[in-house]
Ligand SMILES: Nc1ncnc2c1ncn2[C@@H]1O[C@H](COP(=O)(O)OP(=O)(O)OP(=O)(O)O)[C@@H](O)[C@H]1O
């Protein structure tokens with residue numbers, strides 16, 4: 001058979017790309033599982049044109065992330081489609097860490113928690129920063145629209161000495177929903193540019209799940225006992241000042257969600273979580 005001329009080669013069409021299904025997400029972005037030929041991949045598309053910059057930052061952060069034992073889906077392509085930014089990435093055929101914890105025993109869960117905590121703690125640097133101004137600005141910007149009283153929680157965060165907080169790398173949104181488990185490996189997804197860079201912010205996002213069961217908010221069955229066990233592991237690794245820092249960040253995380261949660265049915269979940277912490281932390 002004669003070899004193809006360059007013109008004929010160009011005429012060969014790449015396989016068609018199909019969207020198989022929309023993966024569950026809770027933000028404004030759309031996440032699709034797609035297939036082209038025999039290859040599956042994930043496509044994340046910004047929900048509104050205004051979110052393009054954040055999604056691009058997320059993609060860059062994911063692309064740059066390198067670690068000895070924590071993986072991330074490789075980023076393939078990015079661009080703009082119908083004025084919306086998108087990027088495509090490797091499909092990780094695993095489960096969210098929250099699902100993994102629900103389905104497995106502590107014997108399987110503990111090594112993963114250990115890997116996670118070692119990762120976050122190894123990011124803590126000697127260099128400290130004064131976060132008083134960015135924290136105050138965040139707190140001033142928070143308002144409750146549902147009649148729920150937030151003053152005591154704002155005060156709890158405000159009255160803390162934020163002047164010398166250790167800095168370091170931070171994933172930005174390290175909830176169990178954004179950690180996938182595949183063949184006993186952890187994969188990070190959904191990186192976020194955070195307003196301050198400190199591993200304690202990542203620790204506080206982990207506590208959103210461990211203490212408040214955030215990633216199980218839409219489920220009836222929540223693994224409370226397993227998470228109590230995980231909380232004991234976390235506490236055994238933190239000094240008392242570190243515990244105080246992450247507790248404040250945890251309350252701040254919940255306060256930040258409150259205005260958005262009001263519009264959805266998880267508003268009561270956030271309020272209950274804050275009330276629960278008020279008792280637990282003596283706020
Ligand atoms: N590369 C991937 N492989 C397999 N599943 C994925 C992948 N990326 C996302 N998912 C699934 O889709 C869900 C939603 O994705 P993601 O966390 O990126 O979006 P989100 O939380 O809706 O968006 P946002 O960036 O606004 O927080 C994930 O929790 C995960 O279950």
Ligand SMILES: [Mg+2]
Pocket residue numbers: 025026177178190
């Ligand atoms: Mg997510």
